[in-house]
Structure formats: C-alpha cells, structure tokens
Amino acid sequence: MKAGTAELQxxxxxxxxxxRINQLAAISETSEHLARIFLTREHHAAADLILGWMREAxxxxxxxxxxxxxxxxxxxxxxxxxxxxxxxxxTVRDAGKWDGPLGLITAIxxxxxxxxxxRRFPFAIEVTGFADExxxxxxxxxxxxxxxxxxxxxxxxxxxxxxGISMRDALIEFGLDPDxxxxxxxxxxxxxxxxxxxxxxxxxxxxxxxxxxxxxxISGATRLAASLTGMAGHAGTVPMALRRxxxxxxxxxxxxxEELCRTDPGGLVGTVGYIHANPGxxxxxxxxxxFTMDIRATTDTHRRKAVADxxxxxxxxxxxxxxxxxxxxxxxxxxxxxxxxxxxxxxxAIAGEGFPVFELPSGAxxxxxxxxxxxxxGMVFVRxxxxxxxxxxxxxxTADADAGARVLLRLxxxxxxxxxxxxxxx
Amino acid sequence: MKAGTAELQxxxxxxxxxxRINQLAAISETSEHLARIFLTREHHAAADLILGWMREAxxxxxxxxxxxxxxxxxxxxxxxxxxxxxxxxxTVRDAGKWDGPLGLITAIxxxxxxxxxxRRFPFAIEVTGFADExxxxxxxxxxxxxxxxxxxxxxxxxxxxxxGISMRDALIEFGLDPDxxxxxxxxxxxxxxxxxxxxxxxxxxxxxxxxxxxxxxISGATRLAASLTGMAGHAGTVPMALRRxxxxxxxxxxxxxEELCRTDPGGLVGTVGYIHANPGxxxxxxxxxxFTMDIRATTDTHRRKAVADxxxxxxxxxxxxxxxxxxxxxxxxxxxxxxxxxxxxxxxAIAGEGFPVFELPSGAxxxxxxxxxxxxxGMVFVRxxxxxxxxxxxxxxTADADAGARVLLRLxxxxxxxxxxxxxxx
Numbered sequence: 001m002k003a004g005t006a007e008l009q010x011x012x013x014x015x016x017x018x019x020r021i022n023q024l025a026a027i028s029e030t031s032e033h034l035a036r037i038f039l040t041r042e043h044h045a046a047a048d049l050i051l052g053w054m055r056e057a058x059x060x061x062x063x064x065x066x067x068x069x070x071x072x073x074x075x076x077x078x079x080x081x082x083x084x085x086x087x088x089x090x091t092v093r094d095a096g097k098w099d100g101p102l103g104l105i106t107a108i109x110x111x112x113x114x115x116x117x118x119r120r121f122p123f124a125i126e127v128t129g130f131a132d133e134x135x136x137x138x139x140x141x142x143x144x145x146x147x148x149x150x151x152x153x154x155x156x157x158x159x160x161x162x163x164g165i166s167m168r169d170a171l172i173e174f175g176l177d178p179d180x181x182x183x184x185x186x187x188x189x190x191x192x193x194x195x196x197x198x199x200x201x202x203x204x205x206x207x208x209x210x211x212x213x214x215x216x217x218i219s220g221a222t223r224l225a226a227s228l229t230g231m232a233g234h235a236g237t238v239p240m241a242l243r244r245x246x247x248x249x250x251x252x253x254x255x256x257x258e259e260l261c262r263t264d265p266g267g268l269v270g271t272v273g274y275i276h277a278n279p280g281x282x283x284x285x286x287x288x289x290x291f292t293m294d295i296r297a298t299t300d301t302h303r304r305k306a307v308a309d310x311x312x313x314x315x316x317x318x319x320x321x322x323x324x325x326x327x328x329x330x331x332x333x334x335x336x337x338x339x340x341x342x343x344x345x346x347x348x349a350i351a352g353e354g355f356p357v358f359e360l361p362s363g364a365x366x367x368x369x370x371x372x373x374x375x376x377x378g379m380v381f382v383r384x385x386x387x388x389x390x391x392x393x394x395x396x397x398t399a400d401a402d403a404g405a406r407v408l409l410r411l412x413x414x415x416x417x418x419x420x421x422x423x424x425x426x
Numbered sequence: 427m428k429a430g431t432a433e434l435q436x437x438x439x440x441x442x443x444x445x446r447i448n449q450l451a452a453i454s455e456t457s458e459h460l461a462r463i464f465l466t467r468e469h470h471a472a473a474d475l476i477l478g479w480m481r482e483a484x485x486x487x488x489x490x491x492x493x494x495x496x497x498x499x500x501x502x503x504x505x506x507x508x509x510x511x512x513x514x515x516x517t518v519r520d521a522g523k524w525d526g527p528l529g530l531i532t533a534i535x536x537x538x539x540x541x542x543x544x545r546r547f548p549f550a551i552e553v554t555g556f557a558d559e560x561x562x563x564x565x566x567x568x569x570x571x572x573x574x575x576x577x578x579x580x581x582x583x584x585x586x587x588x589x590g591i592s593m594r595d596a597l598i599e600f601g602l603d604p605d606x607x608x609x610x611x612x613x614x615x616x617x618x619x620x621x622x623x624x625x626x627x628x629x630x631x632x633x634x635x636x637x638x639x640x641x642x643x644i645s646g647a648t649r650l651a652a653s654l655t656g657m658a659g660h661a662g663t664v665p666m667a668l669r670r671x672x673x674x675x676x677x678x679x680x681x682x683x684e685e686l687c688r689t690d691p692g693g694l695v696g697t698v699g700y701i702h703a704n705p706g707x708x709x710x711x712x713x714x715x716x717f718t719m720d721i722r723a724t725t726d727t728h729r730r731k732a733v734a735d736x737x738x739x740x741x742x743x744x745x746x747x748x749x750x751x752x753x754x755x756x757x758x759x760x761x762x763x764x765x766x767x768x769x770x771x772x773x774x775a776i777a778g779e780g781f782p783v784f785e786l787p788s789g790a791x792x793x794x795x796x797x798x799x800x801x802x803x804g805m806v807f808v809r810x811x812x813x814x815x816x817x818x819x820x821x822x823x824t825a826d827a828d829a830g831a832r833v834l835l836r837l838x839x840x841x842x843x844x845x846x847x848x849x850x851x852x
Contacts, residue, residue: 202663219662223708231812235697235720236645236789237628238813240688247698251680258674262666271661272673273708275701282649282699282718282756284816292708294661330708363662387664390710 013109013409014402020105021401024049024089025097033094033392038132038143039170043067046089050129053108058115059127064184066147067131067176073111075124082124083415084194084375085110085408088133088144088367096394102382102401103197104129110409123192123417130367137161137170145370150185157181191375192417193342194368197408198379199396201364203387210358211403214346215379218362218369219269219296220335222307226253226314229324232279232287247277247286249321253314257293260310268306269363270295292330298361300335336369341418342378349411350380353403364389376418380407439535439835440828446531447827450475450515451523459520459818464558464569465596469493472515476555479534484541485553490610491602492573493557499537501550508550509841510620510801511536511834514559514570514793522820528808528827529623530555536835549618549843556793563587563596571796576611583607617801618843619768620794623834624805625822627790629813636784637829640772641805644788644795645695645722646761648733652679652740655750658705658713673703673712675747679740683719686736694723694732695789718756724787726761762795767844768804775837776806779829790815802844806833 027046029035036042050069054061059071069089072082087103107127114125130144138159146152157168157178171178205213230244254272261270271294277286295310297303311327318325347357360381368377382404385395453472455461462468476495480487485497495515498508513529533553540551556570564585572578583594583604597604631639656670680698687696697720703712721736723729737753744751773783786807794803808830811821 200663201660202665203659203668204663204665207668221662221709232817233629233813234627234790234815235699236647236695236722236791237626237630237815238695238789239628239630239693240684240690240695242629242633242813245684245697247701248680248684251677251684251698254674254677255681258666258671258677264666267665269662269664269666271671271709271711272677273661273703273710273712274706275673275703277699277701280700283647283697283720284699285697286699294709296662363664364660365662387659387668389660389663391658 012398012402013113013405014398017102017105017109017401017405018398020053021097021101024101024105034091034097035093035095036089036091038090038137039067039174043090043131044174050089050104050108054127057108057112059111064147065176065181066144066152066184067174068144068148068184069129071108071111071127073115073125074120076120076122080122080124081190081192082126083192083412084126084128085196086128086130086194086367087196087198088130090132090134090136092134092136092390094392096389096391098199098384098394098396099201099389100133100198102199102396102404106197106401106405106408109405110412113409114412119413121415123415125412133367138167141365142367142370145367147181147184148186149370149373151370151373152181154181186374188374193339193378194371194375195342195378195380195411196366196368197404198366198381199384199389199394200381201384201387201389204360205358205381205383206385206387208358210356211383211400212350212355212407213358213360213381214343214350215338215362215381216343216359217298217338218336218366219298220300220303221294221296221331221333221365222303222329223331224293224295224307224311225290225328225330226293227288227290227326228318229288230321231285233285235283235285238285243285244322245285246289246323249317249323250275250289250291252317254291256313256317257310260306260313264306266297266302267361268295268297268302270306270310296363298335303335333365333369336372336377338378339376342376345415346378346380346407346411349407349414352410353406355403380404438824438828439539439831440824443528443531443535443827443831444824446479447523447527450527450531460517460523461519461521462515462517464516464563465493465600469516469557470600476515476530476534479531480553483534483538485537490573491607492570492578492610493600493602494570494574494610495555497534497537497553499541499551501547506548506550507616507618508552509618509838510552510554511622512554512556512620512793513622513624514556516558516560516562518560518562518816520818522815522817524625524810524820524822525627525815526559526624528625528822528830532623532827532831532834535831536838539835540838545839547841549841551838559793564593567791568793568796571793573607573610574612575796575799576608577796577799578607580607612800614800619765619804620797620801621768621804621806621837622792622794623830624792624807625810625815625820626807627810627813627815630786631784631807631809632811632813634784636782637809637826638776638781638833639784639786639807640769640776641764641788641807642769642785643724643764644762644792645724646726646729647720647722647757647759648729648755649757650719650721650733650737651716651754651756652719653714653716653752654744655714656747657711659711661709661711664711669711670748671711672715672749675743675749676701676715676717678743680717682739682743683736686732686739690732692723692728693787694721694728696721696732696736722789724761729761759791759795762798762803764804765802768802771841772804772806772837775833775840778836779832781829806830
C-alpha cells in the first residue's frame with residue numbers, strides 16, 4: 001500500500017462510492033430514466049440523503065438559500081478559511097449517474113476517512129453539492145455555484161419552467177426564500193481554493209489508458225447561429241447551374257469548419273450540432289437553412305481567432321454561392337483557467353498514487369466557471385467509459401472511482417494554501 | 427397578325443385565360459391560401475365551373491367516375507378517335523394558381539375559338555381536367571390520369587386521408603361510385619395523342635428569354651433515404667481526431683452529390699431536400715443523420731448510372747469516416763419520353779408563331795406519366811416567373827399565356843395523326 005492512503009479504513013473507497021452513486025441514482029423523476037431536476041421532490045430527497053452522509057462524515061451540514069447542500073469539517077481551530085470541494089447533484093434528463101455525484105460523493109468519502117482518523121488541518125474543509133449546474137428546468141446553468149459566488153442574477157427568478165412555474169414560486173414551494181438567495185454567497189476570504197473531481201465526459205483519458213488527469217482549464221465556448229438563404233425550387237426543374245441551394249452551401253460550411261478544427265494544432269474543437277433545412281421536402285431545393293456552431297479552445301485568444309476564421313470562411317462560401325448569410329453569437333463563455341499552483345498539487349497527488357501525470361482541458365462546463373469569481377480553482381478528471389456522458393450508458397469503473405478518491409484524499413492531506421494561513425485571493 | 431391565329435375572335439386569348447385562372451383560383455379551401463383538394467366541396471365547385479366553360483365552348487361535357495372533367499368536340503363525323511388535351515385542376519396546399527389550370531383553360535379557350543369559327547377536323551378533340559395529379563389528400567399522385575389510362579390501382583381506395591376518411595368513402599360522399607372507376611378508362615384506339623400545356627415550374631425558359639418550349643421527356647426520378655450513424659458526443663470533450671460525427675459525414679456527401687451533378691454534361695440534377703441530425707443539440711456531436719436524395723435525368727440509363735455513382739461515393743465517405751450507412755430507394759419513376767412526332771409538330775407550331783424553338787426536359791412529374799400507357803404524349807411548356815411554382819408567387823405573364831394559347835391552337839389546326847385516320851398506338 002502506498003503512503004498517504006495506508007490509513008484508509010476500507011480497502012476500496014471506490015466500492016462505497018459506487019454504492020452511494022447507485023443510491024442517489026434511485027432518486028429520479030421516473031424509474032424509466034434518470035432525471036433529478038432543480039427544486040423538485042427528487043431534489044429534496046437527494047439533499048436529505050447527502051446531508052445525512054455529510055453528517056455521518058463528521059461535518060456540520062445544511063441546505064443553503066438556493067438549495068445547495070453544504071458540509072463543513074473544521075480545521076485545527078474553528079472559523080478557518082476553507083478548502084472547498086464540490087460538484088453538482090442535479091442531472092440532465094435521461095442522464096448518467098456519475099456526472100456531478102461522483103465528485104460530491106468522493107469528497108464526502110474523503111472527509112469521512114479523515115474524520116475516522118481524527119485528522120485536522122490548519123484549514124477547514126467544506127463540501128458543497130450544487131443544486132443546479134445543468135440548467136434543465138429554467139434554461140440557466142450554474143445556478144447553485146453562482147449563488148455561492150455571489151453572482152446569481154436575480155432576474156432569473158422570473159424565468160418560468162415548461163409548466164409555466166416561475167423560479168421564484170418553485171423556490172417558495174421547495175421551502176426556500178427567493179429574497180434571501182444573497183445569503184448563499186461566500187466571501188473570497190473564506191475560501192483557500194475550490195477543487196472539483198468530475199468524470200471527464202470525453203474519451204481522452206480512456207485513449208491514454210489513464211484513470212485520472214489534471215485539468216488545465218475549462219475551455220471557453222462560443223456558440224453561433226447561422227442562417228443561409230438562397231432560393232427554394234423544384235428538385236426536378238431547376239438545373240444545377242441556376243440553383244441557390246442553401247443546404248449545399250451549409251454542407252460546404254460544415255465540411256470547412258471540420259477541416260479548420262481538424263488541422264488546428266492547438267486542440268480547437270468545432271461542432272455543428274443542429275441543422276434545419278426549409279422547407280425540408282424530398283423534392284424541394286432548400287431555400288433556407290439554419291445551423292449552429294459550437295467552437296471551443298483552451299485559451300480565449302485561440303478561440304476568438306478561430307471564431308473569426310470560421311466566420312470569414314462561412315462568409316466567403318455564402319458570397320460565392322450568392323446566399324444571404326446571417327450569423328449571430330448566441331452564447332459566449334470565457335476560458336476559465338485552473339490555477340497553476342493547484343494544478344501542481346493535483347499532479348503531485350496523482351504521481352504520489354503511482355499514476356502518470358497527464359494534463360487535459362475540460363471541454364465541458366463545470367461549477368468552477370462560477371467559483372472562479374471567488375477562488376482559484378482546480379479540477380481532477382476521472383476516466384469514463386467510451387467518453388459517454390449525459391446518457392444512461394455513462395460509466396466509471398470502480399477501480400477508477402477508487403483512484404479518484406485516493407488522489408483527492410492525498411491532495412487534501414498534502415494541501416498547501418497559496419499563501420500560508422491566508423486566502424488565495426483577497 | 428400571323429397566319430393561323432388571324433381568325434381569333436379576341437385579340438388576346440391570354441386575357442380571357444388569365445381571367446378564368448383567377449375565377450378558378452377563387453375556389454379554395456380557405457381564403458388565406460389556395461388549396462383545391464381531391465373530392466372536396468371545392469373540387470365539386472371547380473368541376474361545375476369548368477364543365478360550364480366546356481359546354482360554352484361547344485363541347486359535350488361530363489364528370490367521369492374518378493371526378494375528372496371531360497369535354498368532347500366532335501370531328502367531321504361523330505365517333506372519331508381524338509386528340510386529347512388536358513391538365514389537372516387540383517392544387518397543392520398554399521399553391522400557385524397556374525400549375526394545372528393553365529393547360530386546361532388554354533385548351534378550352536382553343537376549342538371555343540374553333541367552335542366560333544365552325545372548324546371541324548378529321549379527328550375529335552377532347553379536353554380532360556384531371557381531378558388529382560398532386561396527390562395531396564391520399565398521398566398517391568396521378569389518380570385522375572391513371573383512371574383514364576386504366577392503371578388506377580383499386581387498393582388505394584382503402585387509403586385514408588389525415589382525417590381518417592378512406593378514398594372509397596370520399597368518392598361516395600362526392601357522389602361517385604368507387605366500384606365503377608374502371609368506367610373512366612379509355613382504350614388506346616380512342617386516342618391519337620395526349621398533349622399537355624403546362625407552366626415550366628423551373629427557370630430555364632426565363633433564362634432563355636422565351637415564352638414557350640418543347641418538352642423532350644418527363645425526367646425519371648429516383649428518391650433515396652440515407653442514414654449515417656456515428657457516435658454522439660459532447661461538443662467540448664471529444665477531440666476532432668476521436669470523433670465519428672454523422673453530420674460532417676452527411677455534409678461531405680451533400681457536397682459530393684452537388685459536385686457530381688454540377689459536372690455532369692447531361693443535365694443531371696440531384697437534390698438533398700431533407701436532413702435531420704440527432705440529437706440535434708448545439709452542444710452535442712450528431713450521432714445519427716438522416717437525409718434524402720432526389721436524382722433526375724432525362725434518360726433512365728443516365729439516371730441509373732448517376733444513382734450508382736452517388737451511392738458508391740456516399741459509401742466511400744461513410745467507410746472513410748467509420749460511419750454506418752443505410753441507403754434505401756424510396757421511390758422510382760421511369761423517364762417518360764415525349765414522342766418525336768409530337769415534338770416535331772409542337773416545334774412547328776412554335777416556329778409558326780414566330781418564336782425560337784427550344785427543347786427542354788420536364789423535371790417535374792405530369793399526367794403524361796400515366797397517359798403514356800394509352801397514348802403517345804407531347805408537352806408544351808410556358809414560362810413562369812423566376813421558375814417559382816407550388817407557391818403563391820407562381821406567375822405567368824398574360825403575354826406568355828397568350829403565346830401558349832396561340833401555339834396550342836396552331837398545333838391543333840395543323841395536327842396530323844401519326845398514322846393518318848388511325849390510332850397512334852394499337
């Protein structure tokens with residue numbers, strides 16, 4: 001057995017973690033598929049279960065003003081700034097059971113181990129389970145972490161779900177006070193860092209044959225909506241030379257975007273996920289096509305340059321084909337870098353557990369995107385099978401859950417704040 | 427004034443034709459858009475109006491067993507084989523008012539002129555208004571002309587419309603006897619030829635700056651449905667090199683189909699009119715894409731070779747991208763050639779009216795596709811604005827309607843049966 005995990009009570013924290021993953025996955029809107037949505041009965045039941053685990057692990061635990069669960073494990077003396085660990089416990093619809101819960105349950109498992117051994121540090125440890133990261137119900141993501149970071153936008157309280165219920169009313173129905181969400185906000189001085197363990201949701205660690213990895217940054221994303229307008233026409237009566245086919249134009253754009261990203265040496269990714277051709281009949285030349293573009297890179301500079309290149313390319317294709325083009329940026333997320341000092345400590349913990357250190361960006365968004373406003377962030381990725389996520393086939397091997405837990409425990413035990421005894425940011 | 431039209435009573439048959447086009451267009455399911463559907467109240471009203479015009483033009487006119495309107499103008503003696511003129515009087519939904527009615531109304535206008543002048547020929551002339559060419563209500567096209575050609579498939583009587591009404595019940599409700607549709611069938615010996623005047627529904631005559639053209643053939647069409655299956659994935663987490671994106675694969679196919687058709691010297695046209703990407707979310711790599719292909723050429727040999735080339739190309743793209751491919755032929759129409767002897771007479775009539783003779787294929791389907799089973803067919807195309815059809819913007823200039831009428835009248839007056847005094851086919 002390796003140093004730093006020698007004292008783990010259970011030979012395999014992975015087994016306990018997988019058991020709890022399954023317990024939590026049983027709390028779902030329907031039994032056919034997993035869906036645990038913000039401010040529902042399932043949210044309540046899951047919160048109760050997690051709060052119980054937190055208390056059992058020696059933490060003082062409670063629900064905050066937005067429905068996050070929070071547990072605190074004091075340091076050598078009460079009131080010290082904390083190392084915050086966390087992840088989310090809401091899901092998409094027809095979800096996998098690992099996305100979110102793995103990080104939260106692993107963190108609680110580490111605290112339980114420390115508690116059993118009576119370990120205390122010159123800093124507190126907190127574990128936060130964010131209530132809504134996916135944004136399924138109100139189409140606004142990161143609601144839980146934004147409340148903690150003090151960046152919750154009160155205007156979203158008026159947003160309504162598909163049933164027409166406002167977020168304000170849903171909070172009240174859940175037993176929370178929408179006028180006190182501000183109370184969930186934490187001051188930067190209370191946090192030494194925010195560290196999240198999460199499944200990779202991609203195939204890179206699997207391709208590398210590694211159980212865990214160090215995240216370099218949460219890639220920024222720019223989403224664009226494009227519309228090409230040509231001239232609809234009868235599929236039989238318009239010769240090729242007289243056509244202004246919006247779909248062949250869009251197809252040329254899609255091929256060009258793929259080529260631009262594929263040949264980029266810096267890991268740029270570009271995706272056209274949605275396309276719609278009008279009128280959409282077998283025997284009619286499409287007169288209008290809408291499609292989306294999702295462009296991500298590990299630095300904002302890289303992404304912005306790529307977006308500009310792609311838009312120029314799409315413009316030139318539209319011009320050559322005499323198609324009208326409309327392109328709008330519908331969404332933009334800056335790149336959120338993981339702090340180099342936290343990346344080093346994560347790398348040390350991984351190496352300490354005997355695994356090769358491998359760094360990779362996160363192409364998916366995470367609560368760190370909100371937490372960066374009040375703390376330096378770090379992330380540990382755990383391999384998932386086939387890179388599959390947001391799908392019932394999402395899977396993590398018990399051995400990998402175990403590896404993740406050992407790395408996180410070692411990281412906590414060896415944690416050195418950026419500035420000894422003070423906050424990482426002020 | 428040119429020979430052969432000198433005796434026209436009205437200086438412009440076009441004006442009368444346009445007036446009647448507008449009268450007929452007023453008979454529609456709703457006032458918001460034009461829709462005149464098989465076996466509806468509008469079908470009845472339109473039939474009554476057209477039967478009135480036929481009688482006024484000196485024809486013996488009646489409704490047949492499928493709801494076609496038919497008028498007969500006897501020749502020098504009763505019972506002679508006929509030159510049949512015709513087109514359809516049903517419409518698509520949100521239709522233009524010229525597609526179908528122009529040919530029918532022009533034919534009636536020609537007979538009226540002959541009648542006024544007491545002209546009789548060594549052949550009869552019949553005008554048929556087909557009740558259903560578009561196939562909107564029961565998703566089977568050419569119902570009217572198939573009944574006349576004796577190729578009506580009785581099994582379609584069981585087909586139901588969107589409201590669940592069977593064709594059998596709709597015929598009864600309309601006042602027709604579904605068990606006597608066979609009575610609408612005509613013997614090949616009764617017909618010398620079938621000639622249809624129709625709007626082009628494409629932009630070729632406009633690009634040639636010509637009011638009319640001679641149709642060479644109704645192009646055959648093959649429709650295919652393709653499905654590409656790759657691997658869905660998160661738009662941010664799957665590096666380009668690890669993707670099996672079904673949409674970029676489909677886009678490459680669409681560009682390749684366009685290129686194959688564009689570089690074909692024989693007027694091949696290929697259209698991808700429908701595409702659907704699954705799951706179709708901005709931030710998900712499409713795992714599955716369905717699209718259609720519509721391939722048309724003026725000979726069956728040419729079309730079959732093109733379809734084989736296109737399928738091979740799509741297969742090789744799928745293979746290179748490790749995508750599963752499924753391709754099915756969903757529909758196939760043989761090419762229906764216009765008879766050379768009728769093309770010559772149409773060309774003479776066009777030249778006789780002082781217009782350059784221009785030949786072009788019909789990419790769209792017409793009642794001649796059914797009539798070919800009992801008669802040689804010929805078609806005259808009339809220019810329509812911008813090639814727009816199946817759309818309220820469908821438009822024919824009065825001068826072009828006039829040109830079409832003069833050409834058709836000259837064609838009738840100079841018509842020579844293929845075998846003098848006998849049937850073109852036996």
